Amino acid sequence: MYPRIRAALDDVPAYVPGKSGIGLVKLSSNENPFPPLPGVLERATVAAANLHRYPDLAATELTCELADFLSVPTEFIAVGTGSVGVLQQIVQSVASVGDEVVYPWRSFEAYPITTRIAGASVVEVPLDADSQLDLAALAGAVTDRTTLVLVCSPNNPTGPTVRRDEFAELLARVPEDVLVVLDEAYVEFVRDPDAVDGLDFLAAHPNLCLLRTFSKAYGLAGLRIGFAVAHPPVAAAIRKCAVPFGVSTIAQLAAIESLRSQDAMRERVDAVVVERARVRNALLAQGWAVPETEANFVWLPTGARTTEFAAACRRSGLLVRPFEDDGCRVSIGGPAENDLFLRTALAQA
Numbered sequence: 001m002y003p004r005i006r007a008a009l010d011d012v013p014a015y016v017p018g019k020s021g022i023g024l025v026k027l028s029s030n031e032n033p034f035p036p037l038p039g040v041l042e043r044a045t046v047a048a049a050n051l052h053r054y055p056d057l058a059a060t061e062l063t064c065e066l067a068d069f070l071s072v073p074t075e076f077i078a079v080g081t082g083s084v085g086v087l088q089q090i091v092q093s094v095a096s097v098g099d100e101v102v103y104p105w106r107s108f109e110a111y112p113i114t115t116r117i118a119g120a121s122v123v124e125v126p127l128d129a130d131s132q133l134d135l136a137a138l139a140g141a142v143t144d145r146t147t148l149v150l151v152c153s154p155n156n157p158t159g160p161t162v163r164r165d166e167f168a169e170l171l172a173r174v175p176e177d178v179l180v181v182l183d184e185a186y187v188e189f190v191r192d193p194d195a196v197d198g199l200d201f202l203a204a205h206p207n208l209c210l211l212r213t214f215s216k217a218y219g220l221a222g223l224r225i226g227f228a229v230a231h232p233p234v235a236a237a238i239r240k241c242a243v244p245f246g247v248s249t250i251a252q253l254a255a256i257e258s259l260r261s262q263d264a265m266r267e268r269v270d271a272v273v274v275e276r277a278r279v280r281n282a283l284l285a286q287g288w289a290v291p292e293t294e295a296n297f298v299w300l301p302t303g304a305r306t307t308e309f310a311a312a313c314r315r316s317g318l319l320v321r322p323f324e325d326d327g328c329r330v331s332i333g334g335p336a337e338n339d340l341f342l343r344t345a346l347a348q349a
């Protein structure tokens, strides 16, 4: 006889991490191919000497620097353990048993997990034929039970962005008492001038919350630090749901140091963006129907061949992220890693 566990957890899918393995090229987790930015390791090492102390609960210095960087008041910032940690806090803040959370599918796998953990109901809205979010359908799926709408731009795992005009229309249609989260994990990689930038909409929409991270462009995936930008009552609710002292001093100081290295960060992201175009164009030339991508990965609609395709990559020493019977997401790595992937893809085309 075991203790009773909430039945809602029966439907919680496991988060599937991108595989890793010694000697294998890891293109399965959308990580930055570059190591932490200059100065970050030094700052983190100094912080490590104080590991017997609790971190600053309010992440005061980082919050000030982020507010300054984004030109918003400090009350708008809520820092957490990766943007997935912040997402969990957001869902807990607005959704519980009987509430509905509307999000696109296929999209980021944390959405169904965090929604179900909170006991809320999932409402999954299919992508359109070009693997893009269908914003009209998302708005149309909102009912009086909806408390949260999640929008992912660029969409993980398919790649396309949401356009500014479509997003404006969604905000106009969704009731003001429903929170809209714009997950901008890859915002630094976006080059399309028509793509949405959530900051442009924040002032006019008290029900909008932006989700950003240090895991991708800033290369701090292993430290678990991300943040929300939202109006003060929303940000305050998100902070209430945090695990106390979850964000370590090492993470806070590394994030500050990373934020100060904008030029180096942009240079690295530019290098990934150049490779992204090269990889996608080569795949299109091979005959793959790769959707447009503004993130640091490409999506191959491998369908029923997905498992077989991932296995072929594995035999070439490459780890990709397969989504069974649907497609493979492949992160943009360094040029030689990408070449290896392109050779493998050609053999499977």
Ligand SMILES: *Cc1c(COP(=O)(O)O)cnc(C)c1O
Binding pocket: 030, 081, 082, 083, 084, 085, 108, 152, 156, 183, 185, 212, 213, 214, 215, 216, 221, 224, 225, 226
């Ligand atoms: C990678 C990713 C995140 C960031 O996760 P962290 O918890 O910050 O590492 C958030 N949203 C999406 C869509 C992602 O792909």
